[in-house]
Amino acid sequence: MSEEVTTYLTYAETKEHSDRDDLYMVIHGKVYDCTKFVDEHPGGEEVLTEVGGVDATDVFEDVGHSDEARKILDDLFVADLHPDEVVVSTKAAPSGGSSSSSSSSGSSFLVLISLVVLGVAGYFAYQQTVANSSE
Ligand code: HEM
Incomplete structure (x- = not known):
């Protein structure tokens, strides 16, 4: 036994x-x-x-x-x-996947778009000012 x-x-x-x-x-x-x-x-x-x-x-x-x-x-x-x-360590063994970066790259894309929009708006405002002052 x-x-x-x-x-x-x-x-x-x-x-x-x-x-x-x-x-x-x-x-x-x-x-x-x-x-x-x-x-x-x-x-x-x-x-x-x-x-x-x-x-x-x-x-x-x-x-x-x-x-x-x-x-x-x-x-x-x-x-x-x-x-x-047993105390569970905060350092997990690497899982092999890499899906964590999508949210941060998504937000930096939004920042880039905002900067482009601001730049274009600023350009048109400048053009408007130049056109007004030359009238
Ligand atoms: C029984 C446990 C361990 C095993 C089986 C082990 C195994 C290995 C192996 C196979 C490597 C070659 C590189 C790699 O394949 O990752 C390595 C490198 C290394 N290990 Fe360990 N290791 C152990 C524990 C530790 C511990 C506790 C430390 C503490 C700091 C340590 C520090 C290092 C360092 C600094 C290197 C880099 C050596 C170099 O590239 O010059 N290892 N280990």
């Missing part, structure tokens, strides 16, 4: 693995064992040991790691962080 065991780690447990030779870190609520990856990390070992045993989500996302880097994470997965301790 097998019992289903859901393994969670707490921050306290994760902190027990904060040395270069035994290095866990938390990214997006999951705990990763980076011990074997320290030597291979293109960004160097120091940045990894600095976040040993703690949450590295923000620094990981700030670097803008590639999909390749995220695939490596899958191999390093150890356990989920205990749900009571």
